[in-house]
Amino acid sequence: MLVDRAFVPPELVDDGERDGWPWSVPCVKELLGDGIAFEAPVTFLVGENGSGKSTVVEAVAEAFGLDGRGGRAGRKYANDRPQSPLGSALRLDLTSAGSRMMTGSRTRKKGYFLRAETAFGLMETVWGLPGYWDENTSEMSHGEGFLTVFEAMFRHPGLYVMDEPEAALSFASCLRLVSLMHRLGRTGAQVICATHSPVLASTPGARILEVGEHGIQPVEWSELLLVDHWRRYMSDPEAYLRHLIPKDERG
Ligand SMILES: Nc1ncnc2c1ncn2[C@@H]1O[C@H](COP(=O)(O)OP(=O)(O)O)[C@@H](O)[C@H]1O
Numbered sequence: 001m002l003v004d005r006a007f008v009p010p011e012l013v014d015d016g017e018r019d020g021w022p023w024s025v026p027c028v029k030e031l032l033g034d035g036i037a038f039e040a041p042v043t044f045l046v047g048e049n050g051s052g053k054s055t056v057v058e059a060v061a062e063a064f065g066l067d068g069r070g071g072r073a074g075r076k077y078a079n080d081r082p083q084s085p086l087g088s089a090l091r092l093d094l095t096s097a098g099s100r101m102m103t104g105s106r107t108r109k110k111g112y113f114l115r116a117e118t119a120f121g122l123m124e125t126v127w128g129l130p131g132y133w134d135e136n137t138s139e140m141s142h143g144e145g146f147l148t149v150f151e152a153m154f155r156h157p158g159l160y161v162m163d164e165p166e167a168a169l170s171f172a173s174c175l176r177l178v179s180l181m182h183r184l185g186r187t188g189a190q191v192i193c194a195t196h197s198p199v200l201a202s203t204p205g206a207r208i209l210e211v212g213e214h215g216i217q218p219v220e221w222s223e224l225l226l227v228d229h230w231r232r233y234m235s236d237p238e239a240y241l242r243h244l245i246p247k248d249e250r251g
């Protein structure tokens, strides 16, 4: 593990600012003070659209110095994008391995920020650059390209921050990502991942934090609303569809 905790010192945010974005988002407000503890090498953030997952994972990536455009650590131009308000206020408590990585040279910093919406463009741009991957990902399908990136980049004990990496992946590819994330967690790396995927969230040993109106709270996989909805939908789609599409239009 590299990062034990992420928090914002309350004195950095004036009372007057707290009603505005991003502090108005409940899970962001909860970072003021003690913040969130990362108690396992693999952490998932789950929650509805708009609950603040991307805001939080992007800020963690920025605070660790991962490429805020969605990319790997230690790049020369990693920080040419302006920091987000949360990213510039967020502080990380590092483990001793994390401190060594942060205080070492730029090239010692390992990790990757996979931003869902920019990942594919990034793969095409950096294909063939030294230290990236050898295969031409632009000739692969979206999902194959993602897996190539994952498998090539996830070799080091770094910090891997991901925002909904499941978007391009089939069921089988999600399972491969589960095994990759699990292996990373057991080899000194750390994964912090926002997801809507019940498959990814089932990674053995992972800690799941549910974000929402209540803020942030740890929850067991089997207790997740997300898992309950998928289970009920798969066993009886009609139970949901009848509320959405009139009976005479359902064929
Ligand atoms: N740059 C921004 N400026 C103002 N509001 C934003 C910005 N980015 C996101 N938001 C708002 O912050 C909330 C959380 O967004 P986000 O972190 O993207 O949620 P999630 O990833 O969980 O869907 C949403 O209400 C969203 O509209």
Ligand SMILES: [Mg+2]
Pocket (backbone or CB within 6 Å): 053, 054, 055, 163, 194
């Ligand atoms: Mg998001």
